[in-house]
Amino acid sequence: MSSSPAESHESVIAATRHWLTQAVIGLNLCPFAKAVHVKNQIRYAVSDATNMEAVLADLETEIQALVATDSDQVDTTLLIIPRALGDFLDYNDCLFFADRLIKQLRVEGVIQIASFHPQYQFEDSEPDDIENYTNRAPYPIFHLLREDSIERAVEAFPDAEDIYGRNQATLRRIGLKGWNELMKK
DSSP: OOOOTTOOHHHHHHHHHHHIIIIIITTTSSTTHHHHHHTTOEEEEEOOOOSHHHHHHHHHHHHHHHHHSOTTTOSEEEEEOTTSOOSHHHHHHHHHHHHHHHHHTTOTTTEEEEEEOTTOOOTTSOTTOGGGGGGOOSSOEEEEEEHHHHHHHHHHSTTGGGHHHHHHHHHHHHHHHHHHHHHOO
C-alpha cells in the first residue's frame, strides 16, 4: 500500500492499526504486542518526510520522545513513513543510518528498532516467499522498542527464540490468499 499526498494521518494510522490487530496480534506474530495495544501504550507517529534525511530527523525526534516518556504512558512507537522509502533497498539503506542514529544518540541498549516494509524481504529469500510477510506492513515502519520492555517480555515468554520459526509456519499455513483476506478492510 502506498500513500497519496492527500492521504490523512488518520487513514494511515487506521491501516496500520488494522495490520497490527489482524496480522501481528491476530496471527500472534508478536506475542508481546497485544498487551501494549490493549493498554494503549503504542504511539502511532506518521512522518510527512519525502526523503531519507527528513525521515531520519523524524526518527530522532521520536526516539528522544520515547526515551523522555514514562513507559506506562508510551511503551513503544511505530514511526510510519507513507511518503518515503517505498523502495525496500532505500528503506534498508535508511535502516543502516537509523541504527547509527541509535548509537549517536547514546541510546544503544535502551532503544532498538524493528523493521517493517510493504516489500520486506529476508536475505536469501525470494520476493514472493510467504515468510517475508512476517515483516510486511502497509507502509514502511520503524518500530521503536524499549530494550527493558523486550527483556521483560522475553522472560514472560519462555520460548521467545521459537517465535520466528512459528511465524513462518503460520504464514506458510495461511498462504498468500489467507494473508490477503486478513488485510482486507
